[in-house]
Amino acid sequence: MISHRDKVAVVGVGFSRVARSSGMTVTGLAIESCINALRDAGLKAEDVNGLGGASPPNAMDVAEGVGIPQMSWYCNFAYGPAAVTGLIEGVSAVASGMCDTALVYRSIVRPRPSKLPPVAQAAMASSAAMWPEAPFRAPYGANNILSWASMWMRRFMHETGVTQEQLGNISVTLRKHASMNERAVMRDLITIDDYLASRFIAEPLRLLDCDFPVDGAGAVVLVPAERARDFPHPPVLVAAANFGVGPRPNWEQWDDMRNQASKYAAERLWAMSGLSPGDVDVAGLYDGFTYLTALWIADLGLCKLDELGDFIGGDSIGLGGKLPLNTSGGQLSEGRIHGIGLINEVVLQLRGQCGQRQVQGAEVGVASNGGGPLAGAVIFRRG
C-alpha cells in the first residue's frame, strides 16, 4: 500500500466569527476563516496554491476574496462527510504533489425560515437534484435528515440497548466542555433532566440530540511535512486520512444499523497510521446527532459495541476520562460549522493551546465527520 503517513502537516487553523446570525454570507465567512488560518500559519495569500472545500461557496470566489494569485489544485465538493471531505482531498493533493500549500475550509450559514410561497416551498422540498431517493421520501414528509437519522437512531438503540439517558450524557458532557471554550455559542451547563425534558423533534430524536445551527466557517493550512518546522506553531502531522463507504450506502437501505460508514473507514485508517485506538489522547467525533458520535466511538474501536452504552453514559468521554471527547463542546454546543470545529480543536489540543480544557500531554488525536452512509476521518499526531 502506498503510504501518506506523516507526509502532510497542519501548520495553521482559523475560524471566522461564529454566531447564530453573523451578518455574513457563506462566501464571506469562508474568506474570513481562510485569512485567519493563513495568519495563524504566518503565510500570505501568494504562498497558497491549492484551495478546497464544500460548495457553496465556490472555491474561485474564495480564492479571489483571499487574494490568491494562482493555484494548481482546487476542489468544490457537493456531497460528502462534511468538513473532513475537504481535508482528506487536501491531504491527497499535498501528498501527491498537486500543490505545495493547500487551504481547506468549510463554511455554512444556518437555514432561515423560507419566505417563498407555499408552492415554491413544496417544490424545493421535493427536489431530486442531489439524491435519487428524494422522490421516495418527499411525499411522506421524510425528505429531511431529521427523519432518516431518527429512524436509524431507533434501530440502533433497539439492537444495541443503548439508552436515551446514555446518549443524553454526550449532550450534557459536551456542554460542560463548551463552558470552557470562549468560541462556543452554547455555554450554560445542562443536566440529564434538561436533556430528557427537551422536546422530541422526530421521536426518538430530541432537540438536545441535535447540533446547534449557527453561521460560521473554519479553515486549515496543509503543507508537506518536511517544511512543517518553518512555521510559528508546533506542527501536527496527518498520520492517516480516508473515507469509508460500505454496502448499500444510503440512509434507508444500509444493512446493519448497529454500525455506520465509520466502520468501513476504521481499518485502513489504523493500518495507515501505524497507531491503534489505545493511542488516542483526544477525539473530535462528528456530533450532528448524539447517536452518530456513539456509533463513531464503537466503529473506530475506541470502545467495544457491547460496552458502548456504559462508556458514553459515564465519565470516560469527559475531560480527565479515557477518551476526552469533543473538548470544544462539539457541534452540539460550540455550534454547527459542519465538522471543521471538531478538526481544528483536535489540532489545537495537539499544539497544547486549549487553555483550561487542555488534555495534558496530548500526542495523538482523531477527528471524524459524517454519519450514516457517510464517513471520513483523520488521525493526527504531534510532529
Place this chain on the structure above:
Amino acid sequence: MAVMADRIKPFPVIDDDNRDFWEGARRHELIIKRCGDCGFYIHYPKPFCPKCWSENVQPTRVSGRGHVFTFNIVRQQIAPGIPPPYVVALVALEEQEDVRVVANIVECAPETVSIGMPVEVTFQQEDEELTIPQFRPAARAGGAS
C-alpha cells in the same frame, strides 16, 4: 381538483428510474424493480442489477406485505404542508427483507407502531395525477413480528 402546479406539500419528481413505481401506485399496485436474470429486487431503482450487471431489470408487482424495520414519530414540522405528528417508517418487504420502502404508517395511532409490526400497503390519492403507497397495520394474523 388540484394538479401538480398547485401542490403545497412535497411530491415525487418523476424520472426514468422511478416512473414505474409511481405509475404503479396510480393503479394501486406496489411496483419494485427486479432483475429478470438473478431475481434480486433493486430499490432504490437503478437501470442495472448491482448483483449481476444485467440490464434485464423489470418493474415487478410485489405483495405489499412486510414489517416495520424502524420508524420515527415526527413531532415538529419538517416538511411544508405536512403537519405533525405522523409516523415515517422503513417497511421491509416480505419478498426481500433488505428492500425497505419509506412510507407513513396510517390508520393507527403513532404510539401503537413498533419495530417488527406486520403491515400492508394501501394507496392514498393526493390529487388527479398522484397516488402514493402507504402502509397500515396488517389485517391478517401472524406476519414477521
